[in-house]
Amino acid sequence: METIAFKKIYTKITKITKATCSLQATGVGYDEMAEVNGRLAQVVKINGDNVTLQIFSGTEGIPTNAEVTFLGRPPMLKVSDDLAGRFFNAYGQPIDGGPAVEGEEREIGGPSVNPVRRIQPSLLIPTGIAGIDLNNTLVTGQKIPFFADPDQPFNQVMAMVALRAKADKIILGGMGLTNDDYLYYKNVFDNAGALDRIISFVNTTENPPVERLLVPDMALTAAEYFAFDKKETVLVLLTDMTLYADALSIVSNRMDQIPSKDSMPGSLYSDLAKIYEKAVQFPDGGSITIIAVTTLSGGDITHAIPDNTGYITEGQLFLRRDTDIGKVIIDPFRSLSRLKQLVIGKQTRADHPQVMNAAVRLYADAANAKTKLENGFDLTAYDERTMKFAREYSQNLLAIDVNIDTTGMLDKAWGLFAKHFSKAEVGIKQEFVDMYWPENA
Amino acid sequence: MMENKNRTKGVVSGIIANLVMVEVSGPVSQNEICYIELSGESLMAEVIKVIGKVAYVQVFESTRGLKVGNTVEFMGHMLEATLGPGILSRNYDGLQHDLDKMDGVFLKRGEYTQAIDPNAKWDFKPLAKVGDAVSAGSWLGSVKENWIDHKIMVPFKFEGSYKVKWLAEAGNYMASETMAVLEDENGKELPVTMIQHFPVKLAIKAYTEKPRPYRLMETGIRIIDTLNPIVEGGTGFIPGPFGSGKTVLQHALSRQAEADLIIVAACGERANEVVEIFYEFPHLDDPRTGRKLIERTTIIANTSNMPVAAREASVYTAMTIGEYYRSMGLKVLLLADSTSRWAQALREMSNRMEELPGPDAFPMDLPAIISNFYARAGYVRLNNGSTGSITFIGTVSPAGGNLKEPVTESTKKAARCFYALSQQRADSKRYPAVDPIDSYSKYLEYSEFQEYLSEHISVDWIDKVELARNLLLRGKEANEQINILGDDGVPIDYHLRYWRSEVIDFVILQQDAFDKVDSSTPLERQQYMLNLVLNICDTSLDFDSFEEVNPYFKRIINLLKQMNYSDFKSEQFNNFENELMATLNERKAA
Numbered sequence A: 001m002e003t004i005a006f007k008k009i010y011t012k013i014t015k016i017t018k019a020t021c022s023l024q025a026t027g028v029g030y031d032e033m034a035e036v037n038g039r040l041a042q043v044v045k046i047n048g049d050n051v052t053l054q055i056f057s058g059t060e061g062i063p064t065n066a067e068v069t070f071l072g073r074p075p076m077l078k079v080s081d082d083l084a085g086r087f088f089n090a091y092g093q094p095i096d097g098g099p100a101v102e103g104e105e106r107e108i109g110g111p112s113v114n115p116v117r118r119i120q121p122s123l124l125i126p127t128g129i130a131g132i133d134l135n136n137t138l139v140t141g142q143k144i145p146f147f148a149d150p151d152q153p154f155n156q157v158m159a160m161v162a163l164r165a166k167a168d169k170i171i172l173g174g175m176g177l178t179n180d181d182y183l184y185y186k187n188v189f190d191n192a193g194a195l196d197r198i199i200s201f202v203n204t205t206e207n208p209p210v211e212r213l214l215v216p217d218m219a220l221t222a223a224e225y226f227a228f229d230k231k232e233t234v235l236v237l238l239t240d241m242t243l244y245a246d247a248l249s250i251v252s253n254r255m256d257q258i259p260s261k262d263s264m265p266g267s268l269y270s271d272l273a274k275i276y277e278k279a280v281q282f283p284d285g286g287s288i289t290i291i292a293v294t295t296l297s298g299g300d301i302t303h304a305i306p307d308n309t310g311y312i313t314e315g316q317l318f319l320r321r322d323t324d325i326g327k328v329i330i331d332p333f334r335s336l337s338r339l340k341q342l343v344i345g346k347q348t349r350a351d352h353p354q355v356m357n358a359a360v361r362l363y364a365d366a367a368n369a370k371t372k373l374e375n376g377f378d379l380t381a382y383d384e385r386t387m388k389f390a391r392e393y394s395q396n397l398l399a400i401d402v403n404i405d406t407t408g409m410l411d412k413a414w415g416l417f418a419k420h421f422s423k424a425e426v427g428i429k430q431e432f433v434d435m436y437w438p439e440n441a
Numbered sequence B: 001m002m003e004n005k006n007r008t009k010g011v012v013s014g015i016i017a018n019l020v021m022v023e024v025s026g027p028v029s030q031n032e033i034c035y036i037e038l039s040g041e042s043l044m045a046e047v048i049k050v051i052g053k054v055a056y057v058q059v060f061e062s063t064r065g066l067k068v069g070n071t072v073e074f075m076g077h078m079l080e081a082t083l084g085p086g087i088l089s090r091n092y093d094g095l096q097h098d099l100d101k102m103d104g105v106f107l108k109r110g111e112y113t114q115a116i117d118p119n120a121k122w123d124f125k126p127l128a129k130v131g132d133a134v135s136a137g138s139w140l141g142s143v144k145e146n147w148i149d150h151k152i153m154v155p156f157k158f159e160g161s162y163k164v165k166w167l168a169e170a171g172n173y174m175a176s177e178t179m180a181v182l183e184d185e186n187g188k189e190l191p192v193t194m195i196q197h198f199p200v201k202l203a204i205k206a207y208t209e210k211p212r213p214y215r216l217m218e219t220g221i222r223i224i225d226t227l228n229p230i231v232e233g234g235t236g237f238i239p240g241p242f243g244s245g246k247t248v249l250q251h252a253l254s255r256q257a258e259a260d261l262i263i264v265a266a267c268g269e270r271a272n273e274v275v276e277i278f279y280e281f282p283h284l285d286d287p288r289t290g291r292k293l294i295e296r297t298t299i300i301a302n303t304s305n306m307p308v309a310a311r312e313a314s315v316y317t318a319m320t321i322g323e324y325y326r327s328m329g330l331k332v333l334l335l336a337d338s339t340s341r342w343a344q345a346l347r348e349m350s351n352r353m354e355e356l357p358g359p360d361a362f363p364m365d366l367p368a369i370i371s372n373f374y375a376r377a378g379y380v381r382l383n384n385g386s387t388g389s390i391t392f393i394g395t396v397s398p399a400g401g402n403l404k405e406p407v408t409e410s411t412k413k414a415a416r417c418f419y420a421l422s423q424q425r426a427d428s429k430r431y432p433a434v435d436p437i438d439s440y441s442k443y444l445e446y447s448e449f450q451e452y453l454s455e456h457i458s459v460d461w462i463d464k465v466e467l468a469r470n471l472l473l474r475g476k477e478a479n480e481q482i483n484i485l486g487d488d489g490v491p492i493d494y495h496l497r498y499w500r501s502e503v504i505d506f507v508i509l510q511q512d513a514f515d516k517v518d519s520s521t522p523l524e525r526q527q528y529m530l531n532l533v534l535n536i537c538d539t540s541l542d543f544d545s546f547e548e549v550n551p552y553f554k555r556i557i558n559l560l561k562q563m564n565y566s567d568f569k570s571e572q573f574n575n576f577e578n579e580l581m582a583t584l585n586e587r588k589a590a
């Protein structure tokens, strides 16, 4: 409430753990920021006049007589159009050598949108990648992660999607990004002439892990400024959310909380949902779309991090190397865009939903045939055909290096159907078969 | 409601996220509501534990900026639902604040809007007479709310018996006006308006008995109505990993189920899924009344980014509203997506209070909490002899899709229908991905329900359903054998068995939720299709080699699917059926 003319300095720390310190202090607000010997910290617990602070960069070397001042405010970001084209650290301080950004100070991690004020997402985001546009169509206002093992080229795919998405602003939230990957993003955006549309908040592997916890909220506060105040279409890239969750577990662990599955805090679902639910289509045209990366360990999606993520996001894009064709594909089984039905067959050709499903069903038949083969059984003629189909489908449509428009994808799929199957085997609604079955095939 | 002079006061003495310790200067009770003052905002909270002079309260808001020393006022009552005409078509948050009445695009902390407009006017018709003996839940009169005869009842908080001393005449009244004056046994007079309040954590028990439910509740979903039927007043749950179709199935239920009104509790899930209802329901017709679906629907939205503590409250608020309408003799369908999020909210809080955790760090009393909640659903006979029901179907989101976890296991003990969604079926796009082998409806074992089905569908209906189930099971076994021994390592009959089960799977079980015709199948059509499919399964067919079986059945399935996509008994439908019969005759054994 009151503006503090000069700040009281505390110098008696009573307890120090790996991530937190405690002291006696009064008049402190929950979530308030503080400085401990110049390091930024945040109030995480108040018990009477005993206040516990989480020090973002860790407590190494903090003495019991460290100088503690409270800043009287939660973490903030100054927002203005000057954010565009700039690179910041997790605290929102410039790391590109440029001047500090002037603008209105906003609390990060602010309130949620009233659900009745949301607009139903309805604008298709074309990417040219058939594994996305055909099978898992993206829509503005959506939130969706790539699920990928660390050795998959998710940063490349994400940069490609971002550039093709034609957003007014692309906001990169990097968490535990290697310096090389950070420079890769910078380069790709620079080469595409897109740097003035990019805003980055980056915590690299060289920075303390707990600082990462600020990155999504920083990125999304900037996103809300451009999407809500400026009515722009904003794409937020968050990579890698697994490292974000790891930082959460470090903190809860050091605060002696009872861990739930996979030593993650019991609040993991709520913590992640608060971030992802910032994706929104605003009533006046602006939107925030979130594309994230959740790295898996050994493809395990039942681990608490991908599992909770899948329950929150509007689908997931599963990257997998198809050894039959030697390329990375978007796996049609495990991938899903939950918002696709809002646009497919409406903003794309009417046969889109049925073609998509038929192709995936036939691809599943091929997977069964493959299992049969691996178990040493003879294949039927139908099995053979599904396997041929699957190869071509993977090569021509699922591979991430495909770049065509949706109508082209649909025509290609019909071509593959006619080449390998009878109409009954494909089992699509008669009216579409009449219209699109290539008779000369 | 106006006894504020004796309210207990307190001051904040500690804060851990949304758990706040309050030092109190008077009596407080468990689950009592309080408001914490913070720079002109009041934050609503609920007492969840008391030790000595310290009340532990869970705050239904962000506690950012809260300080030790902030003042607290206790309200002397538990969290209550506001009950009266005007609830239908509303969009509430978990604490029943009207979301549409809030200002701005973003939610504001401490902005609490009224659930019911006290000044709205309603056309009142008396149902009771002066001199009538009445008790809690008795119908005093009725007003038209959309198409429903909304009963104005003796408040549920009134204990004992009363006499109607005065009753308003038919006419147009504001919801807050006195509609009746009741006299208790000691001659004390009590005014009654159209609006009453009742604690959400307590069950409304204004009925004489809770008989076993026995009437089918049609949903238009074949795998439910035909194979695993739910009844009016029944309970069911839908567990499944993410993306397996829980929400799509619940939305289909909310659109199609044959209920008088639907209450949807969006509990800790995605906001865009609620937006879908906001967008679609005003345009979709309720086939039974010809009115718009939104007119029979109330939404309680506590989405995943809204305050966690209100998640738990949201399902109770929804249940209390359901009980209120049930007491009017209506058929209520209550849907909650997802009950796991509510359990997780309990876990977060129990964790902050450093309670001894049960399995997976959930609170020890989770099974009791879940079973008490499901027990509030049911079919009841009211004091005046009419009946009402709450059918409750909740989704469960098991961690890692593994059904051996506390929420699924506790729910399995409490709910009578089990609609297990299978990852495998979802992966191969066999929607709805309800596992036909694992799922069940216990109601099929109720003799009352069996009689109902014989009478309303056909005498041999249950036998046919059993037969279909058997064929599915035998098909599955045959398929396992084929996979072990190879296509040519088994008799042709195994292939036939497998493909017969595939016919049932593709034509009866699978249903396209997004197709105009296929999405909802009336019972008559379900009966027709099951008979047709069983006929096909019963037909002996001749094949020379197993290689002929697959393409032949693909044709059969394709024709049946085309029938599913066509209007029932339309020319198109009949043409496909004729073609089907011709195809069947090609291989009919002599």
Ligand SMILES: Nc1ncnc2c1ncn2[C@@H]1O[C@H](COP(=O)(O)OP(=O)(O)O)[C@@H](O)[C@H]1O
Pocket: A336, A337, A338, A339, A341, B240, B241, B242, B243, B244, B245, B246, B247, B248, B249, B431, B432, B433, B511, B512, B513, B514
């Ligand atoms: N009956 C159905 N028909 C067609 N598609 C379905 C059906 N059920 C689910 N789906 C598909 O699966 C996706 C996920 O379903 P959803 O109900 O949101 O899953 P869950 O709630 O279990 O996470 C949907 O977006 C849709 O694409």
Ligand SMILES: [Mg+2]
Pocket: B246, B247, B248, B269, B337
């Ligand atoms: Mg869902």
